[in-house]
Amino acid sequence: MFKKSRDIRIKGGNFTVITRKKGRDPWRKNIAPGAFHNSRERLEFDPPKCHPQTRVAVIQAIIDWIEDRQKTTFITWLNGPAGAGKSAIAQEIAELCYESGCLVASFFWSRSATGRNNAERLIATLAYQLLTAIPQLRQLVEQAVANDTYIFSRSLAAQMETLIIQPLKKAFESKRKGRADSESPKVIILDGLDECATQEAQQSILKVIADSVQKFSVPICFIIASRPEKAIRDSFNDKPLFTITSRVVLDDRYHPDDDIRLFLVESFESVKRTHELRSLLPRAWPTDDEIDQLVRKSSGQFIYAATVMKFVRSSRGRPKDQLDIILGITAAADAAPFAELDALYCRIFSLVLKDDCPRALEILSVAFLVDTYGEHLTARRIETMLSYRRGELQLILTDLHSVLHVPVLKDEDDEDQFDEDNKLRVLHASLQDFLMNPSRSKEFYIDEEKAHARIAQHFLRYIREYSPGKEDVYSCDEMVFCGLERHCYNSTATKELLLDCFDFDPEKWASRLITGFFFFEKGMDWDEAVSSYLDMAELHIWFQEQEAKVQEYFRPASLTTHLSRSWKIAIDSMCGELCCYLGTSTDQLGSRP
Structure with a gap:
């Protein structure tokens, strides 16, 4: 224990000796360093960052929640449509919390990154960061690992109990009763939960967090960012998460169009300052109308605007010509300006059950092509026109909440046809362009002329079944x-x-x-x-x-x-x-x- 020591006398006390063979690190193969908020793997090439002076309101709302010492919820679910900028916001909050000293751990999932696309290394990665951020935990956590060399192969719940809950309890139970260090809230940020392996894994993670958060002897709060996919949505809509979670939804209340406009304007100015062919660009390029078109197409989702700018600023093309391709003024030829966006859409639609996909595309055809004559296109109107049973629309579209606002099924007496929340809404204006372009959407392609034919068939059936005394309940x-x-x-x-x-x-x-x-x-x-x-x-x-x-x-x-x-x-x-x-x-x- 005391190598080469001589004449040492020790009386009383308890000693814990942790021995480790040289070169063997129990953490190295069991954590995912690339999941840290400041990992080189994530940030070296294309980091998800908020453009300066954008997303200010939503970031401030979450920071206020973190700093609220009277809060009754210790989980915030940051959710929104695909491409809304959740990862950029989570990254920004992680950096702010790291600077202020309240970030104790983070995990950023990625479907394409080994070690970051499942739940296996989650708890170990959080525990490793916790013992780094809270020095009192180091010896306790390392002792727990030494006592059970197979701890990393045990269930998520067992790992959480052994590596996080019990060490926290032992480290702070002697200081005060109840939760310790209440003046200094600590934050764990989990981003991209929808990118974690399977739906079962996602629900298991949420269950472990829900069961653990009240057991912590220090006030640790979780920020969980994800798309509102079915498994995640179901977990947050059920107990216990339903009652212990605050929700931040990235919708129009945070004025995303203003942020996107600022991002586009400043990005185009950067292109005009730095591009190889900048001297050939008109001074008044792009026009206000062109900026407006891009903002409308973005539909509040930053991924569209970011994809546009990546294509426009490419050193292999002329910026003005590239923008003309985006706006449809000139043909794309072999260019693929929306490759990143298309991959996202394909991934989302691949989640839809094979048997449901044709009907999902049929519903979207109605949303794209039917003239509503000023009425809201509600779920019941669509179901009536397509001769679907009540509730069928919600079942068919259950995996598409990332790109659609799907109305919640309500009692018929509570359904207000004029309520905006009862309207089926496409959250991405660019989705129609994607689905109606065969080279982009491939197996999800909607042939517009065939779609019109199918709608005409449904309308002919509706007229055939119509009788003069029949009440037009849903104004179809x-x-x-x-x-x-x-x-x-x-x-x-x-x-x-x-x-x-x-x-x-x-x-x-x-x-x-x-x-x-x-x-x-x-x-x-x-x-x-x-x-x-x-x-x-x-x-x-x-x-x-x-x-x-x-x-x-x-x-x-x-x-x-x-x-x-x-x-x-x-x-x-x-x-x-x-x-x-x-x-x-x-x-x-x-x-x-």
Whole structure:
């Protein structure tokens, strides 16, 4: 123990001798140094950082929570859509806490980094950082490791108890009763939980934290940043986490558009100062309108803006030409400006069950293509138009909360069709561009013309099942009856669509338009009334134009002959109503040119 010592006398006391063979470090193979907030692995090449003077409000809100000595929750869940900047915010908070001395540990997951893509090294990595940040723990933790050389192979709960909870208890129990050091809150930051291995692992981590946080003898609080994926969402919505967690959602309340605009403006200025071809750039480039377009496309998500700037500032291209590709002014050729964003979208959609994916894309087709005539596109409206059972939309889209706002299923009596929270919203404006570009979305591609055809089929079914006395509970009639012509005209006339056309009743369709939406009830002016009649005429022409394909598929059947009488009645009814309306208008408003 005391090598080469002589004439030493010791009376009383207890000694703990920890021996270790030279060169053997029990931590080296059991922790993930790359998961530290200041690791070279994470920060050397492309660190996730907040642009100066951005995300100020949300960062301050979290710092205020950390410093609040009266807080009743010791976990904050920082969540938001994919690409919203959660990792950059977590990094910024980690650095601020490190500077102030309150950061005791952190773990930043990454799906593509060995050691940082699962739960195996989490507790050991946190324990190692804790004994570094809190010197009183070192001997206690190292003794625990010496006592059980297989501790790192035990369950997460067992590791948490042995390496963190018990050492904290022993280190501080003699100082005071209850929680010690309450004047100095300590923080553990966990970022990218959704990038950790499996959903079961994610839920296991959250359970261990929930069970442990109240056992700590010093006030340690957790900041957990992730996308709102199903397994994580379910854990935070259930006890005990539901009652002991504060939530910070990266939505419009923190004015992300202002931050993104600042980031874009200053980034473009940097390009104009540093790019090899800066002398060729116009002084007024980019224009305010171009900045506005980029802000709108970002939809509050920093990943879009960051991807744009990475492409524009590339030394292998001309910045102005690169921006023109982004804005769609010029063709991309072989360039892939959104490769990083596309990889993120593909990863998210790969989470959807194989059987659910076609229906998820069908719902998104409705969100992208259906004219809502000023109404909110609620879950029940979509389910009604697509003939889905109540609650089906929530089940199908359960893995897409990172890119969609999916309305919570409520009792029918509590559903307000005018409440913004009940509306299905696409959180990324760039998602439609991705899904409707086959080279980008690949197996998730939405063919726009085929999507219109599928929507037209659903609308034809809806009209077929409609009866005059049927109550329009979810206000779908206008979207369907008024939207049919547009979807037919923009569709690929598939065999399935043409077959459904044989069951179409133009007379019923025209009657519903006249009695429900047009003319006197809506107070139409001259242009609207004429436009309504022309829409009917356009649909009639479309039906006639499909005759060649009908003959190809269904000879000797003829769609034109089959519907001729019904179309004549429909046209006469609409024409008569229009004449009556115009006559009334003339009497009331005087003659028109």
